[in-house]
Amino acid sequence: MEYFLELSSSGLVRGSIYALIALGYTMVYGIIQLINFAHGEIYMIGAFVALIVSGVLTIYGFSGVSILILAGLIAVIYAAAYGYTLEKIAYRPLRNAPRLSPLISAIGMSLFLQNYVLLAQTPDFLRFPALIPDFEFMEPIAHIMGSPELVILVTSAVSRVGLTVLIKYTRIGKAMRATQQDMTMARLVGVNVDNVISMTFIIGSVLAAIGGVLVGSYIGQINFYIGFMAGVKAFTAAVLGGIGNIPGAVLGALVLGLTEAYAAGYISSAYEDVFAFGVLVLILILRPSGLLGKAVKQKV
Amino acid sequence: MPEVSKTMPEVSKTMAEPDNVLLDVKDLTMDFGGLRAIDAVSLNVCPGEIVALIGPNGAGKTTFFNCVTGIYKPTNGAVMVHPPEGKSQKINGFKSNRVTTIGMARTFQNIRLFQNMTVLENVMIGRHCRTTTSIIGAILRGSKTRRQERETIEISYDLLEKVGLVDFADEFAKNLPYGAQRRLEIARAMATDPFLLLLDEPAAGMNPQETKALDELIVRIRDKEKISILLIEHDMKLVMNISDRIYVMEYGKEIAQGSPMDIRNNPKVIEAYLGEDADA
Numbered sequence: 001m002e003y004f005l006e007l008s009s010s011g012l013v014r015g016s017i018y019a020l021i022a023l024g025y026t027m028v029y030g031i032i033q034l035i036n037f038a039h040g041e042i043y044m045i046g047a048f049v050a051l052i053v054s055g056v057l058t059i060y061g062f063s064g065v066s067i068l069i070l071a072g073l074i075a076v077i078y079a080a081a082y083g084y085t086l087e088k089i090a091y092r093p094l095r096n097a098p099r100l101s102p103l104i105s106a107i108g109m110s111l112f113l114q115n116y117v118l119l120a121q122t123p124d125f126l127r128f129p130a131l132i133p134d135f136e137f138m139e140p141i142a143h144i145m146g147s148p149e150l151v152i153l154v155t156s157a158v159s160r161v162g163l164t165v166l167i168k169y170t171r172i173g174k175a176m177r178a179t180q181q182d183m184t185m186a187r188l189v190g191v192n193v194d195n196v197i198s199m200t201f202i203i204g205s206v207l208a209a210i211g212g213v214l215v216g217s218y219i220g221q222i223n224f225y226i227g228f229m230a231g232v233k234a235f236t237a238a239v240l241g242g243i244g245n246i247p248g249a250v251l252g253a254l255v256l257g258l259t260e261a262y263a264a265g266y267i268s269s270a271y272e273d274v275f276a277f278g279v280l281v282l283i284l285i286l287r288p289s290g291l292l293g294k295a296v297k298q299k300v
Numbered sequence: 301m302p303e304v305s306k307t308m309p310e311v312s313k314t315m316a317e318p319d320n321v322l323l324d325v326k327d328l329t330m331d332f333g334g335l336r337a338i339d340a341v342s343l344n345v346c347p348g349e350i351v352a353l354i355g356p357n358g359a360g361k362t363t364f365f366n367c368v369t370g371i372y373k374p375t376n377g378a379v380m381v382h383p384p385e386g387k388s389q390k391i392n393g394f395k396s397n398r399v400t401t402i403g404m405a406r407t408f409q410n411i412r413l414f415q416n417m418t419v420l421e422n423v424m425i426g427r428h429c430r431t432t433t434s435i436i437g438a439i440l441r442g443s444k445t446r447r448q449e450r451e452t453i454e455i456s457y458d459l460l461e462k463v464g465l466v467d468f469a470d471e472f473a474k475n476l477p478y479g480a481q482r483r484l485e486i487a488r489a490m491a492t493d494p495f496l497l498l499l500d501e502p503a504a505g506m507n508p509q510e511t512k513a514l515d516e517l518i519v520r521i522r523d524k525e526k527i528s529i530l531l532i533e534h535d536m537k538l539v540m541n542i543s544d545r546i547y548v549m550e551y552g553k554e555i556a557q558g559s560p561m562d563i564r565n566n567p568k569v570i571e572a573y574l575g576e577d578a579d580a
Contacts, residue, residue, distance in 0.1 A: 166438065170433070170438040171428060171431060171433045171438065171449075171452075172433075172434075172438065174417070174421055174424060174425050174428070175425065175428050177414065177416070177417060177421075178414050178417065178425045178428075181414045181415065181416060181417070182412055182414060184371060184396070184412075185408075185412045185414070186397075186414075186425075187370075187395060187396035187397045187400070188369060188371075188396045188397075188400055188405070188406060189400060189405070189425055189426045189428065189429075189488055189489070189491075189492055190397050190400035190401050190405075190426065190428055190429025190430075190492045191397055191425065191428045191429065192397045192429075193397065
């Protein structure tokens, strides 16, 4: 039983990280029907920026939590700038092009950003300091997870709640929902759709960067390639939950995380990806539009 | 402004002066590949007027609206606006959101509400271009943000009151009956603070009672809200009842314009349009 709970907690941690990245995929898809393949790279860049900043801050004698917060904040700002620029130069000029063109552009940007970091930094794995401090907390939970896990779960949950509130209650959130439902009409009621799309990329990038910082600190090492696998997994999670659907992305991510953890724990860690993608295949056969996705009527 | 509307038909027979025109479209032409959908159509709307644009199906009326509201970029011609406040400008090729911000709002022939948003939210989204809260503001919720939000909600309720939809404020737009959806579309367009409202077949699919209510609503918008109206409509009774002037299009060309009386008696119009559809 305890083993099961430990696996569950590690599954939820993975799931929480996938969720942070998957939200960016699903939001962008919801609004412009584009699979932003470069999204994983934003996550990776977020982790790199946090690593660099934390190094600098350590030299200047900052400590513990203050480094985590400052490095996280700067990583988030940096990633937001990358997300914004990405949309502006790689996707906006192709807004009215056939759907395949921005997709190719996205793959191109993904390769470009990977190799850019490879050249600018290093191909090797870099050690990432454990920024999340150890602290004592309640015994029954402490039995199955450490403080980094708890911090990841809480941060991810808070980010998700924040996103929900933003989309549901704020002016920009309403504009995002309107744009998602009918872009032409949104323009006609005076919504600046271009700004809304930029904002969607910015929000998605912020979430991805938060994920990047947490993962770096949790796993303890990063390299230029971490964005690829995380991106594929998060994309899987988004499809699993029904792409374009925000609660779906979170649910899909948690299902995926737990599947991987159980597969790794009860069978072998060599098989975790097999099970993860196996679940995806199964869902796509049984519910092609994803767990929470609605079937889209094909317009002829 | 009821006095204005009575005298308007006379004024409009001569070419109106620029300072007394809201929308002035000159020789608008729209080609789709080799097809000329609109051929040098000119039209103007003066303050306080209800102007109707009629014509058989496929005459290019909706295309005309699309050119004016920035969905299409016209091939040729000029779309000039002279807002009551603010400077006159040529708006060919402006994006729709800019056109709306300048002060022209429209509705669609087939209803295009945000189906999965509530009735109130649908109207509130219309206020988007008149408010400024940034994402930072939304997080910090300063006094300005809160005041703006309160105002947006007040104005939205006010508009729902005017179109008689207050009781449905928290329903999803898709659950409203058809006639109510039409009125909601008008309320949403009005929320953008327009000086000119472009209505594309507002009475389509409505029963006679609903049409009559709509007829009154449109006149009330003109009289009480001081919003001028340009409408496309097939319901001749509604058009003849409320319009100050009528333009008639056929096959992309303008074939007549004038007061409802002129149009009713114009042989060209009768041949093109009313002849085959006289008792509609």
